[in-house]
Amino acid sequence: MNDVNPHRTPEQDTNAAGGGGGRRRRLVAGATAGVLVLVGAVAAAGLLLDAPDGAGAGDRVTEQAAGMRWAEGITPEWMSEQMGLDIPATARSPQAAYEATSRFDTGLLTFTLTRSEAEAYLEEHPPEGRWLEPTSAQTDVTPHYFAHFGLPEPETFEDGMRYGYVCPGSAEATGEPDASDVYGLSDERCVRLHAHEYTPQRTRIYLRVRFEPGISPLPLPTSSG
Numbered sequence: 001m002n003d004v005n006p007h008r009t010p011e012q013d014t015n016a017a018g019g020g021g022g023r024r025r026r027l028v029a030g031a032t033a034g035v036l037v038l039v040g041a042v043a044a045a046g047l048l049l050d051a052p053d054g055a056g057a058g059d060r061v062t063e064q065a066a067g068m069r070w071a072e073g074i075t076p077e078w079m080s081e082q083m084g085l086d087i088p089a090t091a092r093s094p095q096a097a098y099e100a101t102s103r104f105d106t107g108l109l110t111f112t113l114t115r116s117e118a119e120a121y122l123e124e125h126p127p128e129g130r131w132l133e134p135t136s137a138q139t140d141v142t143p144h145y146f147a148h149f150g151l152p153e154p155e156t157f158e159d160g161m162r163y164g165y166v167c168p169g170s171a172e173a174t175g176e177p178d179a180s181d182v183y184g185l186s187d188e189r190c191v192r193l194h195a196h197e198y199t200p201q202r203t204r205i206y207l208r209v210r211f212e213p214g215i216s217p218l219p220l221p222t223s224s225g
Helices: 010-016 020-049 057-066 076-083 115-124
Strands: 092-100 105-114 161-166 191-196 202-211
Touching: 076 092, 076 105, 076 202, 105 115, 115 202
Parallel strands: none
Antiparallel strands: 092 105, 105 202, 161 191, 191 202
């Protein structure tokens, strides 16, 4: 038979059970201390990110980003000369850019051609080795380079995409280019080329190459008049 007295308070029942109240008080105290530690850690992290003296993590990210800049006055014609690759007269929507950083600089060039014009262009500028096709689209690519033109990054496409390294002036297109060529740090500068058949009639050419910082004198910005 259950002999619990219905008129006793929960505290009285706990005390009668042989010291359970002490254990409960210790558990409550421990939980409270854990909450206080967590709150303190969150507050400290907030102070670190908002610190006005430049010591915060947010300021370090800003400082790193501040080391990058897009040069002014970059034209498709100028970038074409730096890459050593021509822009066909029939190309539409040519765009170019040049990003300078403390580690290396990056030149960009893009334009569109008809499918037949693109095939002729790729034949005139064969890759080192052979043209490759992606096995899948890269979903983790951060929009950065060609996003500067409002375009998706070419690595985010799978269907209708070919890519490879084109090394202007190379005597033979055989094998994979040397690592120094890939990053544009040797006399034989290799350009990464993506060709995307984005409609049944047209193909977009993406060209990207790396330079040593300041290796090429940049054109002067054009005057606005």
